[in-house]
């Protein structure tokens with residue numbers, strides 16, 4: 001085990017506060033990251049405030065994580081110490097059900113393990129997220145950061161990014177597509193950039209006229 005420090009909601013009413021906890025010792029297929037950046041997702045606020053009545057406190061939020069690999073288990077094949085890596089919304093799944101075998105572990109019939117506010121599948125300990133100094137996760141749920149991607153700005157891709165990328169790919173958006181993005185917030189601005197990058201004609205629908213300059217600057221038509 002290693003001592004970790006982070007920020008936690010100790011209760012749904014208390015402000016975020018410094019919090020010390022244990023991370024598990026590395027298993028054979030685990031990777032340890034020193035966390036360098038972590039996005040702030042609105043989901044984090046909901047969990048910290050127990051808006052959905054399922055928060056486990058202390059709650060260390062954060063599921064848009066960018067870090068540097070500091071240790072790898074003996075069965076890890078894709079990472080070496082010093083690599084830049086990323087962790088998103090989940091850190092484990094059953095790895096055996098039809099959905100896990102097919103690929104989308106978020107549909108695991110035994111439920112994937114969320115990066116925080118969940119329970120480790122092996123030892124039952126609480127999972128704690130990226131508002132902390134380091135994290136340990138199964139290699140399968142750790143992503144390589146591509147060359148040329150600025151680590152300081154990449155974290156929101158891990159949740160806001162994949163959330164908007166997934167439907168754009170599902171509907172095969174590309175040149176000739178017309179995309180409307182409702183709202184220019186954390187996800188909306190990502191959706192605009194991704195859809196523009198895929199070659200679509202992009203319209204932003206907003207009730208905030210002050211955001212139109214930002215929408216145009218992000219590439220909306």
Ligand SMILES: [Zn+2]
Pocket residue numbers: 041042043044063159160
């Ligand atoms: Zn999120």
Ligand SMILES: [Zn+2]
Pocket residue numbers: 093094095096097098099100107108109110111
């Ligand atoms: Zn599964």
